[in-house]
Amino acid sequence: MFLIILGVLITILSYFIGRGDSPLTRFSTLIRAGGIVIILAGAALSMFKVVGVGQVGVKTLYGKVDNDVLYSGLNFINPLVEVTPFDVKTQNYTMSAVHDEGSKSGDDAIRILTSDGLEVTIDLSVLFSVKPKDAPRILKEIGDDYLDKIVRPIARTAIRDNAVSYEAVALYSTKRQEFQNKIFTTINQSFAKRGLQLEQLLIRNVTLPESVKKTIESKINAEQDAQKMQFVLQKEKQEAERKRVEAQGIADYQRILSTGLSDKQLQYESIQAQKAIALSPNAKIIMMGNGKNPIILGGN
Template sequence: MEKLPKSGIIALIVIVLLLIGLFKSAVTIDSGHAGVVHETLGEGVDPDKEALGPGFHIIAPWNRVIDYETRQQEMPEKMSVLSSNGLDIKLDASVLYEPDAANLGKLHNQKGTEYKSRVLQPAIRSAARSVVGRYTPEQLYSSKRDAIQDEILEETKKIVEPQFIQINDILIRDVTLPSTIKEAIERKLKQEQESLEYEFRLVTAAKEAQKVIIEAEGKAESNRILSASLTDKILQDKGIDATMKLAESPNSKVIVIGSGDSGLPIILGNQ
């Protein structure tokens, strides 16, 4: 077997090294991710340098890329906090967040890839303790939940946004109170509901009674006006009209004997 010349061996080694260097230099960033470049021969990550976006990139083979997901992510969090009267309240929440893509270099240098546990979790817990401590268990359980959720969001933003983390929303999925407190609140809410229903019935009944009174008063006034307008002459004319109609009926036999009051005939007998 013929040996390779020394120059050929050197060329082969150079080619292999170039291929290895090219392989280490080629970096692909996935969609929804970005990468910060750590310069091994320099000062690490340049905080002012723009991160690598999705796609194919070539870097120096002695450098490396630290990958960050830049899409919105969810962090479930279960917390135990105290209400304004010192009762233990358990919150089940979700935090929707993402790193500040424009400042990934600064985020990496200051907090690193573990920024979630170093910044986000302590911030949400601190904000929740601060906000929930202003409210009673009853407010947490019913009317104030949305307001509390918004306040926790704003408190968390104040802590994390200066540290290059973007908070999109905080969702409180469940509030767990001590069983005795929960039962007492539910009884009170039920009683309040029954009281409101009773008040509604009273108001409805009062309106119906007022309606009957108004109708009766209207009818009485109508009768008074009618009575005042009926003179003896009008009554006599109406009596004559009624007598004439009765006399014309084929089913009646009319006998007129003398006259009744007001000069009207007396009607006897019919079939």
């Protein structure tokens, strides 16, 4: 387009030069020819437009947006058409309390009030993309600065509107996934109406007030101490049970010995022991007295 305008200006200038008495008058025809060449070259170059990978081009002619988009590659267009590129790849818009980590510098985290009146800070990442066929509508209704006009305000509003239904500790722990699913649904519906596709929503961090954090830490420590004490008591109970069973076994054994063995049984066991000694090659048996109480002397 620039070359076309330049060529037109040169052609007009050559017309005025040709009508004057300037020393350049004799070159007016040559200048006019050069202007025409520049116009033709500019028109030829403007008829071809390269759209980058992962982009679509939206055509505009005198303020009117064409609903047909240009896809990546070389495209043949009207030289008077202006083309606005739109990125249709996955985009990441992050709002974080960490400086220079989010899409905006500084602390850009979302601060919300929960149902119990506590202020919670949330870091959020929104993964989304522009629907290629809806790029012309976005340009007409929103413009190419849809990040600040759509993505940021919708995401922050959805977080705040849904947070009022939860307590701070629940957002931090048990209800975190449920909360994330709710705001995903809310944002996705709003994006779909405006030509954007929500791909994923990530609650990266939930920061509780310092007083609540200390309360949670104290509770966790108390629970850990209780579990430790329960383990010790269980171990002592098992040890006591083991000793009780052992003592009962010893008592039962002694009771059996004291009540279950008769004199004949004991005499029989004694004879068996004496017999085993007598059969030993290194033992001799000497009977003394009436034989009821033999004395056994061993020797080689």
